Amino acid sequence: MTTRGLVVLLALALALPAVVAAQDFPTRPINIVAPFPPGGQADLMARPTAAAMEKILKSPVVVVNKTGAAGAVGMAFVANSKPDGYNLLMALSSISIIPEADKLFDRKPAYTMDQFAPIALVSADPTILVCRSERPWKSVKELVEDAKKRPDEISYSSSGIYGTLHMAMEMLVHAAGIKLKHVPYGGAAPALTALLGGHVDCMAAGPAVVLPQVKAGKLRPLAGWGEKRIAVLPELPTLKELGYNAEFYIWAGMFAPKGTPEPIMKKLRDTVRAAMQDADFKTAMDKMETPIAYLDAPEFQKFWDNDAKMLADAIKRVGRIEEAK
Amino acid sequence: MIETLQNLGHGFAIALSPSVMVYAFAGCVIGTLVGMLPGVGPLAGISLLLPASYGLSATTAIVMLAGIYYGAMYGGSTTSILMRIPGEAASVMTCIDGYAMTRKGRAGPALAIAATGSYIAGTLSVVGLMLLAPPLAAFALSFGPPEYVALLLLGLMVLAYMSGGSVPKSLSMAALGLLLGMIGIDPMTGYSRFSYGVVELADGIGIVPVAVGLFGVSEILLTAGQAEMPQVIKPKLRDLLPSRDEWKDAVWPIGRGTVLGFLIGIIPGSAHIISSFVSYAVERRLSKHPERFGQGAVAGVAGPESANNSATSGALVPMLALGVPSGPIPAVMMAAMMVHGVSPGPMLIQQQPELFWGVIASMYVGNIVLLILNLPLVGVFVNLLRIPYPIMYPAILVFSVVGVYAVNGSVVDVWIMAAMGALGYLLRKFDFETAPIVLGVVLAPMLEMSLRQSLALSSGRYTVFVTRPIAATMLGIGLVLLLYSLRPLLAKGADWRRKLGLEGDSIAEKEENR
Amino acid sequence: MLTRDRVGGVALLLFAVAVMWEDRAFPLGTVTKPGPGYMPMLLAGILAAMALLVIWVGGRSPALGSLDWLEKKHAVAILGGCAFTALALERIGYRLTVILLVVFLLWVIERKRPAVVIATALGLSLGTFYVFSTLLQVPLPLGPGEF
Numbered sequence: 001m002t003t004r005g006l007v008v009l010l011a012l013a014l015a016l017p018a019v020v021a022a023q024d025f026p027t028r029p030i031n032i033v034a035p036f037p038p039g040g041q042a043d044l045m046a047r048p049t050a051a052a053m054e055k056i057l058k059s060p061v062v063v064v065n066k067t068g069a070a071g072a073v074g075m076a077f078v079a080n081s082k083p084d085g086y087n088l089l090m091a092l093s094s095i096s097i098i099p100e101a102d103k104l105f106d107r108k109p110a111y112t113m114d115q116f117a118p119i120a121l122v123s124a125d126p127t128i129l130v131c132r133s134e135r136p137w138k139s140v141k142e143l144v145e146d147a148k149k150r151p152d153e154i155s156y157s158s159s160g161i162y163g164t165l166h167m168a169m170e171m172l173v174h175a176a177g178i179k180l181k182h183v184p185y186g187g188a189a190p191a192l193t194a195l196l197g198g199h200v201d202c203m204a205a206g207p208a209v210v211l212p213q214v215k216a217g218k219l220r221p222l223a224g225w226g227e228k229r230i231a232v233l234p235e236l237p238t239l240k241e242l243g244y245n246a247e248f249y250i251w252a253g254m255f256a257p258k259g260t261p262e263p264i265m266k267k268l269r270d271t272v273r274a275a276m277q278d279a280d281f282k283t284a285m286d287k288m289e290t291p292i293a294y295l296d297a298p299e300f301q302k303f304w305d306n307d308a309k310m311l312a313d314a315i316k317r318v319g320r321i322e323e324a325k
Numbered sequence: 326m327i328e329t330l331q332n333l334g335h336g337f338a339i340a341l342s343p344s345v346m347v348y349a350f351a352g353c354v355i356g357t358l359v360g361m362l363p364g365v366g367p368l369a370g371i372s373l374l375l376p377a378s379y380g381l382s383a384t385t386a387i388v389m390l391a392g393i394y395y396g397a398m399y400g401g402s403t404t405s406i407l408m409r410i411p412g413e414a415a416s417v418m419t420c421i422d423g424y425a426m427t428r429k430g431r432a433g434p435a436l437a438i439a440a441t442g443s444y445i446a447g448t449l450s451v452v453g454l455m456l457l458a459p460p461l462a463a464f465a466l467s468f469g470p471p472e473y474v475a476l477l478l479l480g481l482m483v484l485a486y487m488s489g490g491s492v493p494k495s496l497s498m499a500a501l502g503l504l505l506g507m508i509g510i511d512p513m514t515g516y517s518r519f520s521y522g523v524v525e526l527a528d529g530i531g532i533v534p535v536a537v538g539l540f541g542v543s544e545i546l547l548t549a550g551q552a553e554m555p556q557v558i559k560p561k562l563r564d565l566l567p568s569r570d571e572w573k574d575a576v577w578p579i580g581r582g583t584v585l586g587f588l589i590g591i592i593p594g595s596a597h598i599i600s601s602f603v604s605y606a607v608e609r610r611l612s613k614h615p616e617r618f619g620q621g622a623v624a625g626v627a628g629p630e631s632a633n634n635s636a637t638s639g640a641l642v643p644m645l646a647l648g649v650p651s652g653p654i655p656a657v658m659m660a661a662m663m664v665h666g667v668s669p670g671p672m673l674i675q676q677q678p679e680l681f682w683g684v685i686a687s688m689y690v691g692n693i694v695l696l697i698l699n700l701p702l703v704g705v706f707v708n709l710l711r712i713p714y715p716i717m718y719p720a721i722l723v724f725s726v727v728g729v730y731a732v733n734g735s736v737v738d739v740w741i742m743a744a745m746g747a748l749g750y751l752l753r754k755f756d757f758e759t760a761p762i763v764l765g766v767v768l769a770p771m772l773e774m775s776l777r778q779s780l781a782l783s784s785g786r787y788t789v790f791v792t793r794p795i796a797a798t799m800l801g802i803g804l805v806l807l808l809y810s811l812r813p814l815l816a817k818g819a820d821w822r823r824k825l826g827l828e829g830d831s832i833a834e835k836e837e838n839r
Numbered sequence: 840m841l842t843r844d845r846v847g848g849v850a851l852l853l854f855a856v857a858v859m860w861e862d863r864a865f866p867l868g869t870v871t872k873p874g875p876g877y878m879p880m881l882l883a884g885i886l887a888a889m890a891l892l893v894i895w896v897g898g899r900s901p902a903l904g905s906l907d908w909l910e911k912k913h914a915v916a917i918l919g920g921c922a923f924t925a926l927a928l929e930r931i932g933y934r935l936t937v938i939l940l941v942v943f944l945l946w947v948i949e950r951k952r953p954a955v956v957i958a959t960a961l962g963l964s965l966g967t968f969y970v971f972s973t974l975l976q977v978p979l980p981l982g983p984g985e986f
Contacts, residue, residue, distance in 0.1 A: 037368075069524055070510075072527065161515045184513055197467055199469035200782070286666075287663075288666075493896070494844075501886060504886065756844070756847075780873065785869075
């Protein structure tokens with residue numbers, strides 16, 4: 001046996017367990033951790049995905065809710081779990097916000113973003129700006145002009161400080177050079193309730209949630225934060241079209257702990273890709289009026305890095321509330 | 326009116342169809358079971374069955390999930406009455422007088438009254454839901470941060486009446502509870518308060534471990550080492566049903582509890598568990614024998630149990646009429662609707678009449694089912710009391726631990742439960758009431774948030790509380806109640822300290838009233 | 840002079856002061872724009888005031904010595920059991936922890952017959968595991984060997 005032959009054999013011997021592992025993978029049920037309570041966005045994304053993946057892998061894929069700290073508990077759990085491909089994370093864009101917020105308060109971060117290896121992006125809904133139909137503003141321009149005339153008077157609600165809806169508005173506020181009054185609430189639902197009750201003037205919201213209210217004539221959509229217009233509201237202009245450099249999506253993506261072996265990652269990526277094509281999955285997403293926006297890992301990583309940077313900038317701009325007087 | 330009855334008839338046709346009935350029944354049973362287990366509440370049950378509901382039609386899914394929701398309110402009273410462990414947070418008040426009734430050998434009547442009150446309240450509140458949903462929902466929306474502040478302050482004032490003992494002691498317990506509610510990330514600024522690096526505390530201390538620890542575990546700590554164990558009660562059939570006097574005592578509390586619970590449940594975000602606290606306080610205030618409260622007053626069981634059942638119907642009002650969730654449980658139900666392609670919104674009643682009327686009709690049916698289910702079970706449950714206490718309490722402890730752990734899958738909750746158990750033990754030893762702590766923990770985050778939101782909205786002007794009509798009215802009522810309770814100061818009789826409530830009843834008086 | 844209420848009041852007062860001390864790390868803000876430290880400070884103040892009231896009127900309450908602590912040892916043991924549970928739950932798994940807890944309570948503390956102890960321990964442990972983990976699909980921690 002030549003030396004070269006031995007080396008090849010050795011290499012094969014070392015690679016074989018990984019390959020075998022990947023071929024055997026999964027031997028146990030896979031957990032997709034949804035860091036929000038049932039019925040929340042992450043949960044609603046995770047369940048059809050899990051069902052489709054289960055069909056393809058022919059092995060159970062279970063959604064586990066680990067709630068707490070706006071998602072930090074569930075995210076930290078996956079970040080610290082063994083990178084063997086059995087604990088995955090279905091996270092929303094807030095994954096990029098939490099470590100930044102922790103940094104802002106000199107807290108030890110619950111997790112860091114480089115503890116995750118992205119698998120795929122599943123959906124990306126741009127937020128839309130809505131106001132009550134009774135309010136006079138018919139377009140973003142009118143709102144911005146009004147805001148410039150009376151700074152700090154027009155109010156908006158959000159799902160929480162440094163939350164996704166707050167950050168979205170922040171980007172608009174920065175791009176338009178206006179000052180608005182921010183009233184944080186404990187979640188997207190109370191924020192929407194406040195808007196419907198007329199206690200605040202406007203808010204940034206996910207389209208699926210506010211669509212019934214828009215259709216019923218209670219809310220007026222003014223613009224969208226996406227790069228493109230959204231399918232369910234084709235007449236709604238994007239902020240980019242109107243000249244404001246603000247782009248924000250509430251996206252949902254799947255992650256694995258960093259260090260998961262390459263063959264397993266490949267298998268997961270292939271499975272998710274196939275799951276996106278699954279008929280049942282498509283039907284489920286249609287019913288929720290959420291468009292599928294699939295990006296495979298490399299593109300997702302770029303998307304994520306970009307998104308994270310925008311959010312980090314926004315958070316630093318907002319700074320700690322007490323110092324911004 | 327005719328149209329309503331017609332729609333209702335249509336709804337009954339749907340609700341009584343076999344497939345829907347099966348799932349309604351399943352929901353009710355699961356709700357009862359989940360309600361009985363300490364810690365695990367309707368939210369857990371609904372979350373559990375949410376994926377199972379995906380394969381059903383939208384109406385059937387909501388019928389089943391709603392069944393879990395109000396079913397849990399029936400089941401929650403069982404462990405509260407039998408073992409002083411709150412089945413879920415809304416049953417905390419039932420622990421006090423319900424368990425006292427059990428100790429007096431009246432466990433059966435307590436359970437029966439709880440079930441009956443739940444049924445009457447559940448059914449009447451569905452009538453309210455059916456007839457008044459849209460206008461009530463619009464009213465509910467007009468509650469903004471200043472109104473919440475007024476409402477919650479009113480709730481705290483009502484709290485002062487909950488005490489039979491000295492007012493400073495109760496208020497200090499309330500302050501303690503409010504302070505415990507401050508733990509966690511401040512929602513207005515993002516600062517992490519008093520959490521000392523424990524990630525799980527970022528959301529706050531959690532009402533479930535606090536309630537279970539403060540009431541259930543502390544009871545075990547107090548009783549387990551006693552020389553005299555609680556008597557094993559061998560109930561006779563006669564003792565299972567309430568006496569005529571007990572029924573009489575229950576009627577008005579049930580009525581008041583129904584109305585109160587429904588109104589409180591409508592208001593989004595008020596957490597329907599407040600309804601049972603408010604009902605208890607109201608009943609105590611209006612009772613001709615307030616000294617009975619804490620020793621086994623029927624009204625102390627009938628009122629809160631009715632209130633928390635009608636609050637569930639109230640909570641569904643904004644959800645069904647406007648597509649606005651009034652709490653986490655309606656939010657999950659809305660998500661279930663969305664998954665089925667039904668968009669909850671203001672047009673729901675018009676666009677999906679089968680869903681709305683089907684759910685309404687099934688709630689009538691479900692309440693009947695639960696009554697039939699729970700009343701005979703009274704006999705079964707009371708027999709549980711035959712188990713000797715030294716064997717019973719480890720079982721209770723195990724259930725408490727697993728129930729508390731199951732909420733978030735977090736060991737931190739178990740620690741909190743143990744710590745609260747120790748605290749409850751010490752507090753009760755020193756004659757402090759523990760119920761105000763639970764109320765404080767629930768109210769604190771809401772009160773602070775609403776206050777700061779109000780100030781943010783009004784740019785720092787406190788006059789906002791006077792200029793908005795609803796808020797001003799509630800604050801006015803609160804002020805009147807406060808002044809009324811301070812009347813003894815004017816009279817300055819020999820007894821003024823006690824009348825004012827500075828001191829509690831002396832131990833001797835307490836023994837007399839037993 | 841040492842009455843129950845006085846001792847209780849003093850304990851609460853000390854706690855209130857401790858909270859105020861810890862709260863100094865947070866910006867208080869102003870009355871019109873309260874910061875994160877505002878409410879806790881206010882509440883601690885109220886607690887302190889109430890505690891002082893309790894102490895003031897507390898002279899009339901029964902004496903400290905009249906409290907009986909008969910169940911003290913039991914209570915401490917049970918609390919120890921709870922602490923053990925919290926520590927062991929995620930390390931040795933749910934079922935094992937419950938078995939050990941029940942054996943401790945029933946055998947060591949309550950001195951019941953071994954047959955009763957074992958039956959109850961196994962019954963509670965496996966029974967509740969079945970109800971919660973299998974029926975309710977609530978994930979409970981598993982111990983060595985997936986037990």
